[in-house]
Amino acid sequence: KAGVTQTPRYLIKTRGQQVTLSCSPISGHRSVSWYQQTPGQGLQFLFEYFSETQRNKGNFPGRFSGRQFSNSRSEMNVSTLELGDSALYLCASSFDGGEAFFGQGTRLTVV
Amino acid sequence: GENVEQHPSTLSVQEGDSAVIKCTYSDSASNYFPWYKQELGKRPQLIIDIRSNVGEKKDQRIAVTLNKTAKHFSLHITETQPEDSAVYFCAARFGNEKLTFGTGTRLTIIP
Numbered sequence: 083k084a085g086v087t088q089t090p091r092y093l094i095k096t097r098g099q100q101v102t103l104s105c106s107p108i109s110g111h112r113s114v115s116w117y118q119q120t121p122g123q124g125l126q127f128l129f130e131y132f133s134e135t136q137r138n139k140g141n142f143p144g145r146f147s148g149r150q151f152s153n154s155r156s157e158m159n160v161s162t163l164e165l166g167d168s169a170l171y172l173c174a175s176s177f178d179g180g181e182a183f184f185g186q187g188t189r190l191t192v193v
Numbered sequence: 194g195e196n197v198e199q200h201p202s203t204l205s206v207q208e209g210d211s212a213v214i215k216c217t218y219s220d221s222a223s224n225y226f227p228w229y230k231q232e233l234g235k236r237p238q239l240i241i242d243i244r245s246n247v248g249e250k251k252d253q254r255i256a257v258t259l260n261k262t263a264k265h266f267s268l269h270i271t272e273t274q275p276e277d278s279a280v281y282f283c284a285a286r287f288g289n290e291k292l293t294f295g296t297g298t299r300l301t302i303i304p
Binding site: 117 | 225227236237239282286290292296297
């Protein structure tokens with residue numbers, strides 16, 4: 083069974099640009115959650131999608147958005163990038179609120 | 194919303210000794226408490242979890258204890274080995290709400 087796959091693995095963007103990250107969950111998992119990981123801040127929850135609907139939302143500004151497709155793949159978009167958005171973005175999939183399996187992450191650097 | 198505090202932030206332990214990491218949570222309704230291990234440059238992986246209907250769970254050298262009255266839970270690693278060196282995250286969740294993580298503990302095993 084394939085694990086959670088995130089693309090791309092690395093990204094370098096300029097301030098003001100926008101970026102889209104992709105997450106393919108484990109087959110059969112309908113829940114996909116996104117987290118921002120920075121040194122000293124741990125794993126900050128962005129949002130969770132379940133069956134194409136946003137089920138939970140964290141405390142990030144509206145520049146951070148996401149969506150989920152009918153095949154459960156999810157995308158996360160960040161508009162008007164800021165230097166502080168540089169981080170490792172992790173997604174995690176689960177069957178439904180059970181064990182969360184993480185992808186390897188996308189490391190975003192904003193310059 | 195849920196808030197999870199984790200202590201200590203760093204922990205150094207002699208190889209063969211035990212390590213204990215503690216977490217407290219704020220939402221008394223939380224009923225699922227997983228622990229994740231993240232090795233350098235890798236994705237977080239679940240090592241053990243506990244639900245609120247039990248007070249303790251063991252898996253070989255790893256155990257988790259839960260005190261619902263005090264709203265805290267702990268990770269115990271016995272007979273530590275060099276491969277136990279990593280960052281450990283605790284988390285808490287109620288039902289299908291978001292999984293809230295602690296800020297992590299960097300565990301170093303000294304040979």
